[in-house]
Amino acid sequence: MNWQLAAWLLLGGTTVLLFLGLPVAYSFFAINVVGAWLFLGGDSALGQLVRNGLVAVASFSLTPIPLFILMGELLFHTGLAQRAIDGIDKVIPRLPGRLAVIAVVAGTFFSAISGSTIATTAMLGSLMLPMMLARGYEPKLGMGPIIAIGGVDMLIPPSALAVLLGSLAGISISKLLIGGVLPGLLLAISFVAYIVASAKLRPESAPREELVVLRGWERWRELVVYVLPLSLIFVAIVAVISGGVATPTEAAAIGCAATLAITLMYRALRWQSLVQALQGTVAISGMILFIIVAATTFSQVLSFSGATNGIVDLVQSSGLPPAGVVAIMLAILIFLGLFVDQVSMMLLTLPFYMPIVKSLGIDQIWFGVMYLICMQLGLLMPPHGMLLYTMKGVAPKHITMGQVFASAMPYVGLSFTMLILIFFWPGIATWLPDVFVGR
Secondary structure, three states: OOHHHHHHHHHHHHHHHHHOOOHHHHHHHHHHHHHHHHHOOOOOHHHHHHHHHHHHOOOOOOOHHHHHHHHHHHHHHHHHHHHHHHHHHHOOOOOOOHHHHHHHHHHHHHHOOOOOOOHHHHHHHHHHHHHHHEEEEEEHHHHHHHHHHHHHOOOOOOOHHHHHHHHHHHOOOHHHHHHOOHHHHHHHHHHHHHHHHHHHOHHHOOOOOOOOOOOOOHHHHHHHHHHHHHHHHHHHHHHHHOOOOHHHHHHHHHHHHHHHHHHHHHOOOOHHHHHHHHHHHHHHHHHHHHHHHHHHHHHHHHHHHOHHHHHHHHHHOOOOOOOHHHHHHHHHHHHHHHOOOOOOOOOOHHHHHHHHHHHOOOHHHHHHHHHHHHHHHHHHHHOOHHHHHHHHHHHOOOHHHHHHHHHHHHHHHHHHHHHHHHHHHHHHHHHHHHHOOOO
């Protein structure tokens, strides 16, 4: 079988199964079995497939994923997240669209201490959207910032998806985590600027609040007591990684231990909240690790079939400059984001993307950060953006799916602009890793 037919069978087969609604892991496992039988040698290949999967899931580099997720679960279930939002609320001054700005600031803060994108969106949506709607905010201005800032969670460490991308793609996880910090913060700033400008141009979209401005210590007390100690978790994680003191796995363990210590210090940890946090962590981590087994074996089958080398040779012989190849790859990712989830995007593309990136000498951190932004766009874009459905799930029943879609579109535009900026100015993504980790 030539490599073109093998590529159509493996890549096309998984795509068809995904579109038919079969779960991601099952889709890849089904194609893996067929591929292994055809290209790796019948019965013995299936046994090798199982052994390879066990080796992949036992990788030490994947350990940060459950630890990062547990950090966020602990903060949400102990109520410390709510107290931090209250602290941020009291120090934000009078601004047009103030509550929407608070949602962005709070979401950015939780992005820095939580590895769960969906949890951040669900929490802010259930807590802040009803408050904004009750005060007369238009649904579009209320929902948009909450959906958008959930996507920023993917860029700012700790990020479970960034760890997964680094592990599957063979990119330095330390550099990838730090590389997302500056783009994530710039995106959050652009969201705030858009909200303020939108509320000024259309005052009816965000009515002025009757705000009681606290003075002195009373205004800053909850920020100092709750927000600053939690912020130290993010500082500690980035500091130990960038200083070379700890690996990402060790940094995740430090962050998790610090989160647990803080919940105990505030006497917020109860047996029930601990059980809920552990159950949420096991459910999410188990799903991700199960998918990793499928992903790793799929990459091996694709390589043995000759499809990977065939695609790489085809790209190298096309005569396109590296920037042109990267632009095409990013366009494919954005298109895939319209239809499939982020993990599926990685499984479908990384087996042949990374050999191309390495063969053309493309900066892997630059490419990795842009890959994360493309996945973030997939979270925000109709018709299958995961955060859109998360928001619909926590929004009041009268909110339509069309309103949810419309609320996200301005932030899709801002995220796409950030992708273009990084494409033309790679330093936005590579400067911090070069400074703190080195080349």
